Amino acid sequence: MDQNLNGWFTERSPMWPGQAFSLKVEKILHEKQSKFQHIQLFESANFGKVMVLDGAIQFTERDECSYQEMITFLALNSHPSPKKVLIVGGGDGGVAREVAKHPAVEKVVQCEIDSEVIEACKTYVPSLGCGFSNPKLTLYTGDGAEFLEKTDEKFDVIITDASDPVVADDDQGDKTKDGPAASLFKEDYYAKMKDKLADGGILSCQCESMWLHIKLITSLVKTSRAIYPVVEYAYTCTPSYPSGQIGFLLCSKNENTNFREPVTVWDLEAAEKLNLKYYNSDIHRAAFAMPSFMRRELDNIK
Template sequence: MAESAPLQGLSLIENGWFIEKNAQWPGQANALEVKEVLLHKKTKFQDLLVFASAKHGNVIVLDGVIQITERDEMSYQEMLAHLPMFSADKPTHVLIIGGGDGGVLREVVKHDTVEKVTWCEIDGDVVEAAKKYMPNVAVAVSNPKTELLVGDGVAFAESSKENSFDVIIVDSSDPVGPAEKLFSKEFYVNVHRILKPGGVVCSQGECLWLNEDLIDAMVTDYGACFASAEYASIQVPTYPSGQIGAFIARKAGTAGPASCRSPRREPPAGMPLRYYTAEMHAAAFALPAFLRKRLKAVEGSPEKRPRLSWQ
């Protein structure tokens, strides 16, 4: 039975519905019908809720915000993983920061070139919850190529050696609480340092309808030390406004164009994909006029990096 009374803490269930209300997106809310609450606890870092929904399968919620539903998770997981993986040249060593549900990891290990995945997730309770309640998402957690480190991704980036990774994927929650330090110029200076020449970073880039200033900062400030820095759009119906972005940037030092707008190779015929295609890769970089104008207007001086590919 669904909870009939509100849960205590940040996660709210009323009259059998989970209601996502948050100061980060004032004046709007999202709701999913709940069949059964599977888990609700305070971890060391955040409020963790897992419930079985009426139409979207199992759902993981952190600090009152939906992170993943079984129905639409493939759009986010596949795009956040394959945009950088197919933009990189035969990536062998990949770093994933965050992504406690294991979905991005599942997608990364589909690439035959990958020899090792270093996965740094701050909250081990999220990993355990995903293994129990979303096994099809967390299917690669025990993959022999994977090294799971439960710890702070910011500190890990600071301590890692220069030129260590071909691809870095930052699958973070919103820029409050445990993920706040992942949205800073200092973090991306370290990301740039530990990427190999020509390497690619791709991060959860927030919503273009709600976070225009942050997207501006990511592309123009955080991306200033990279050869290219761009924003791609992903459709996720259960996220605020039905949209989320990927901030993607390439370190200088590779042959070919710096932009990540076009994949460098096609997905193999046998790769199991439900959302990502080469066409979806290219289409993700088609932005609405207001955001395109904003990013073009504040691009900054030409010595910061090459001009964005639409200019």
């Protein structure tokens, strides 16, 4: 497999220049070039099964809960009645798995561009791929931005679980190209999502790392504040992601939304009943507590 030397996979990317992250490979499970991207799945020594798309780690079994649960429940538990949810991306099935757990959710619609990713996770990572078997879910294969243009449905919550907009175009991670998710980081996509949100609707989008992508984050926050009355950046800790941290952009059409205080409160006991490994109401609130350097960046957006 690419970027594999003496039994180790090493992740390099122009999205995080000058650094790398390595995992010991025990067994290669699957490798294929789809129409959209290079797909790799392997069993690692300490992080369980790992999925890599175009050279970038998408999840490991060890820490995927910290991402899947947070991108889901920061939004769902900030909405008083999230009955109908749209997932854009999320081809590993993890977000669908989590959304379906919420007692208020009645219908889940998902649009993922790459059917090869879906099938690979169903086959090799049933702990995530099980998300596709939930009876609440209707699955479409295609481009998420195009789906939003064509659908007449309205959703209480839209979750965009996108891979990075830019990916490596060589084995050393020095050259770049747009990835399949590039369109999901553009201004017109956020405007399209607003049109498909019901009254009081909320969206949650993957929004990169504060340690690496401040310009991208602040640009998206600025763009979103021109569209939505309430916009917040939150983050979670995921050891296998670059710098060990990844963020989410949360937007609401309801000017009274307070993302920092969940309307649905789950203590540790409630979280355990839902088989949550990471999320609870305390960690929800903590996700919005920024380090000083990031607080200044967000406060200074004009």
